Amino acid sequence: MLDATLSTTGAQGRRHYDGEFILEVDGVRKEFPGVVALDNVQLKIRPGSVHALMGENGAGKSTLMKIIAGVYNPDRGEVRFAGEKLVIRTPIDALNCGIAMIHQELNLMNTMTVAENVWIRREPKGAFGLIDHARMGTMTAELFASLNIHLDPLAIVGDLTVAQKQMIEIAKAVSYNSDVLIMDEPTSAITETEVEHLFAIIRDLRARGVGIVYITHKMNEIFEIADELTVFRDGKYISTVPASEVTRDDIIRMMVGREITEMFPKVDCPIGDVILDVQNLSLPGVFDNISFKLRKGEILGVAGLVGSGRSNVAEALFGVHPAETGDIWIDGEHVVMTSPQVAMDHGLAFLTEDRKETGCFLVLDCLENMQMALITRDKVNGAGFVQQAEVTRLVQEYSAKLRVKTPNLAERVENLSGGNQQKLLIARWLLTNPRILILDEPTRGIDVGAKSEIHRLITALAGQGVAVLMISSELPEVLGMSDRIMVMHEGRVSGFLDRAEATQVRVMELAAK
Amino acid sequence: MQDTYTTGAEIKAAPRRLPPEVNILFVLVGIALVFEILGWIFQGQSFLMSIDRLKIMILQVSVIGIISVGVTQVIIAGGIDLSSGSVVGAVAMFAMSFAQVSTYARAVYPDLTDLPAIVPIALGLMAGALVGLINGALIAYAKIPPFIATLGTMVTARGFAKWYTKGQPISFPTDDFAFIGKGMMPVAIFLAVAAIFHVAMKYTRYGKFTYAIGANQQAARVSGINVEHHLIKVYVVAATLAALAGMVVAARGQTAQAGMGLAYELDAIAMAVIGGVSLTGGRGSILGTMIGMVIFGVIISGFTFLRLDAYYQEMIKGVIIVAAVVADVYRQKKRTKKS
Known part of the structure; x- marks a missing residue:
């Protein structure tokens, strides 16, 4: 038929092949x-x-x-x-x-x-x-x-x-x-x-x-x-x-079964009090009943397959697509996370998964890209003028620290390599002095050199007491960088693993039930 | 944080590179020179060496120039505003009806004559702002594409202009009101508006946010910009400037007619586009638009000067608009490729 x-x-019909x-x-x-x-x-x-x-x-x-x-x-x-x-x-x-x-x-x-x-x-x-x-x-x-x-x-x-x-x-x-x-x-x-x-x-x-x-x-x-x-x-x-x-x-x-060849220089640093407490966060059809605590100076890795709801949880935490039910406490204060502005008011920063779609202003220059989050809340005088001299100095300071490679700050971001774009976006958020840093695939699609620089930076930030939530699809990265790992599967938390007990096999078992 | 990692080299803030507007300036100079040469050949006189001609030239485009400043920031924010021409007509009628002299027997509001000029001007600006608010709310909150939303207000505002006096023109403004259109006043108003928005787009948060939203609305939102609020502001500014332009035209002609400002929105968009403002958002400048406006002026007065048919004028105008965009696309490609 x-x-x-x-x-x-x-x-054409199926051919017969012997x-x-x-x-x-x-x-x-x-x-x-x-x-x-x-x-x-x-x-x-x-x-x-x-x-x-x-x-x-x-x-x-x-x-x-x-x-x-x-x-x-x-x-x-x-x-x-x-x-x-x-x-x-x-x-x-x-x-x-x-x-x-x-x-x-x-x-x-x-x-x-x-x-x-x-x-x-x-x-x-x-x-x-x-x-x-x-x-x-x-x-x-x-x-x-x-x-x-x-x-x-x-x-x-x-x-x-x-x-x-x-x-x-x-x-x-x-x-x-x-x-x-x-x-x-x-x-x-x-x-x-x-x-x-x-x-x-x-x-x-x-x-x-x-x-x-x-x-x-x-x-x-x-x-x-x-x-x-x-x-x-x-x-x-x-x-x-x-x-x-x-x-x-x-x-x-x-x-x-691969060996961890790249260096993940996680340095142990003191872990402080709980700064972010998430209880029963749900968004029907996307994620369900997510609860976890994040402490100052801690790196909490989030593993799971693409589509397991990892990024959606991050977006809910930052108020981009808020959750429908559940509670978020920051430093003991109950916060209704309705927009990124609210999140930033409470010291959150969010490096999104997709540099091109939700990160970079590709047609704008490096300076504009880096200062954009900062000037939404700071360094602007009463008449609305950006305090450009000071902001430029800060941007220069951070791009030097993060070793952003660009001929100058007036270069358009679309002409930069993926790794440099990523550093620039990290700089955008560090300029806001965050207390909680959400990183979604911080090293996706960038070369090994830039990767290890970003890893070093994340560790350094944790050392200064910044709480880091790091989503990554790369198991070695999650295993190497995290103090604790939260594994997600089909919109739910399928388990937590401590640094000591986490192995690739155990994470995969939880991620791919 | 200083101790935690080795610091790279200092990065220069800005290079010694010519601003992109220079390209457009070259185009302007080129076109002007062509007319200069043609002038000597066909008219036996200089095109540029006439202060009067230059004055008229700039006066002709100043009113649309005011609109174009507003439209420029809308396009930079990634939108479009088709309603500005109709706002010119609607506000010209509305404001004029509050600016009439008492000696005129058939005033629209016989009890409201000889008001100080500030009253009609303030009312006109508010009416413009209201249209902008509607545009902005439709686009930012109802998520209607800017093209459709402003098309709707364009038709509605034109309808209002016709309905307001059932098609009758409104004339005889007070001298105070007429002053804003007198002599070189339109040029002065244009220059003031352009200067303010040049500074605003370059040095204030307002401008930075506008560019950011046009470059990548999602990224702007994640960066903590209240995209909806800002878009509303941008459309309010655009319609308010169109309203200002409407009052200037009415004051200059000392009369307001429902058909005023017809197709001004297209000329305003064209000026911006010729001036290097990208319809995809995030790129362009007030300075560029100003040069685009002068290019417009040169073409119009050049053709008049050469006594060429107005029909050619429009055809050439169309060609130049397309040529400007093609050149821009080509330039962008080259710029991206080189690295």
Whole structure:
């Protein structure tokens, strides 16, 4: 039934391939300025099997998927499909070759109908080349029936739930009838019942001979659905094993088993009284019942997978997106955190996760970028004039301390390297003399040198009694820098670990239940 | 903190580099020279060596220049204001109705004549501020795109201007009121406004916040700027300056008509854009806009001087606006690439 509908839409049917692997990634290397994202990795997918791809955040999974989908070109190595070298320039090329992908984020057009979304670019044409909506509806109904999905083809996508949208994405990918289907964390937004449904579809596709790449962080799913699994770590290929021959602990060890090579110079310093006390903070659907205490001079690391709600908690603490329920006490004072201004009044500072989106004023110069938080509350006279001479002197002092590398302070920030932009943003907050510093991914995407400088700085600040809440996806960073680690999982605190008892394996166990 | 880490080298505050406005100044000089040469060729006389011509030239663009100062700061904040031309018309009518002389028999408010000039001016400015407040609230709190919000007030304010006297012009202002449009007064008012906002945008918190919001609204919010409050201020300032411009036009012509200020908003935006103000926000300056305004003036009086058709004038104006933006985009690309 599926093949019949597809033959009318021009998409090619599945080809028959008798070789061992339908998709082979061989010796692929990809470098970005300052970072080797992938180094000589391989991935071999058999037809009619489910192959799990695993690794921590930043292991290089997404980069590889982008290479397969034609978003990036590899610097070295090649991707072979059915034994032939694959040259893909756009996602459409990939689809035409027989590779479909379900991205982690939904890519649907919310204002259009379900049927229009599924058949976009392949709409059945009727008289005068106009779109035949009736037939498109029937095709969608048939496709959904074959997948046991119960959705109205004429519903507007925007009215559906996230889980329903996810099922549309899956149906759409299946409708391409491709030989390889890549799924990037398809279960991150759906419930248990739908997961079962998805697995039924996957098993069906496997029986039909499709090679499936399944990316996930969830251990239990691996053992339920995967035939083989490949682990990446820090952009390197670690190994490929049959899923039946490994245990959960084996996988965790493969994922995190790196040595801590960078120096994390955490110096023990006296830890003082509780300065931040968070009780039962909740934001429905985002995070739930978060409670913790932060002391002066303490570095509390926050670990957890992307999407576990870490950044959302930080945003709630700083009043960017306030929590709905729960209490925050700062120095014993109950604070209703409604806006960043309130947070700053109480001595908080917040280095956001995304430098470009919520951090830098890219088109403004270094001076403006660094002084902006300070002048919202200080160094401005009664008439509104910025006391520029004094502010400039302070900015110069801090940029020298943090060793910001820029020709001068009038340089536009977009011309600076990521590491320097990050230092500059840290300087912006240090200029406000914070008592509590929230750092979200303080060293993401910056080179090793700048990284260790920032680590040294964080330690130095803790030594002066600043309380630090540090969110990081890099386990060695969390382990090396923190006095205590709070691990989050799906919007909840899944456990606290003291510095002495924390290991990579224990953190991962809590983070990826 | 001094002891905890080694300190890097001192970083210079500002380099010895020409301000970006210099580029636009070159364009201005270039255009002026072209007219100078054409003047000698076709008219047998100098274009620039005439104080009268220069006076008229600057007078012609001063009123829109006042609007353009307000529009500049709106665009720098990442917005747009389409309502200014209509505010000119609406406030011209409104203020004029409180500025009429008692000797005129058919005053709008026969009981409210011969008022001191400060009364109509204050009322006019307040009316402008009110429009700005509505614009700002729609944009900052109702989250309506600036283009749509100000389009709405643009149509409404024009409607008000027509409704106010059912289309009748309002004339015969008091001498005191007429004074603000007399002689070179519009130029003086423009220069005062431009000077104030040049300083405000460069040296005060008001200006810094405006640039910050235009450059990255999210980052501005996280940095502790009350983005909503500030946007309202910015739109209030813009509409108040448009109101001021409206009263100056009315005072100069000694009459107010509902159609006054038609399409002024577009000229004001064009001046800013020619002057290097980026529609994506965060970039530009009052100084640049001033130069953009003079470029406008030179083109208008240049064409008149060469006795060319007004039709050509508009076409050339359009070309120059687009050329200015293309040049700006190209310059930005180069500037980002070089590092």
